Amino acid sequence: MNKPYNIILILVLIMNIVMGVALFKQNSLLIEYKSKINELEVKVEDLDDVVKERIVSGLREISNKDNWNTRNEFTKNRKVILRVMEDPSLRAGKSFGYIFSFSEPFETFNRKELAIYAYHKETGNKITVVPPKIITDPSYGYPSLEHFTATFIIPISGLWRYEVEIDGEFYADVILMVKK
Known part of the structure; x- marks a missing residue:
């Protein structure tokens, strides 16, 4: 057992x-x-x-x-990072001045290439309004690019999208109406 x-x-x-x-x-x-x-x-x-x-x-x-609704500012993460102040009498075929007011710190742009292009809604035409340039200094009298000025001619009237690129990459855009 x-x-x-x-x-x-x-x-x-x-x-x-x-x-x-x-x-x-x-x-x-x-x-x-x-x-x-x-x-x-x-x-x-x-x-x-x-x-x-x-x-x-x-x-x-x-x-x-x-989206081709007119707007003179671009918002990212609920913060305006670009505002464009154009001449109120902006017309096609004439030279006008613009102030591109960037709100991000200067380090965002320092030693980087900035370019601005404009695209016409109806024709799709693209023009270079600010050729690519390396940013090395802030706007005169400002700690950043709060007062970046540019003067150029928009050839035809209508809606234009102004696109800002940093180092060849999209940064921000605005949509402005250019009158005849």
Whole structure:
């Protein structure tokens, strides 16, 4: 009678050892999977930042190009980053002055290439109104580019989108009506 119990006890002991080894392996796999999941969560957070910085701003740029409502300021993250003051008597074919008032700190522009292009809604014509130039100094008398002036001629009347680029990338735009 002791013999069958001994065999059963040995079998139970062997099963406990096998189960213990299996649980140990499962635990180590779970720890490894948890580590990999944590790494993926970090990568997803990085991806979220990329989406917010690049994709959302790209979509905003595309959306702005389709929206031709006149506006003399551009808002980013609920803050006006560009305001354009044009001559109230702005007319096609004549030289007029503009003040591009940038509200971001000078470090945003320092040693970067700034260019401004104008796009006509009806014809799609593009003109360079401020050729690409490296910014090395703030506006005279200001700590940033709060008073960036430009004088140029818009050749035909209608709606024009003035697009500011920094280092060849979209920065901001405004839509102005140029009269005949």
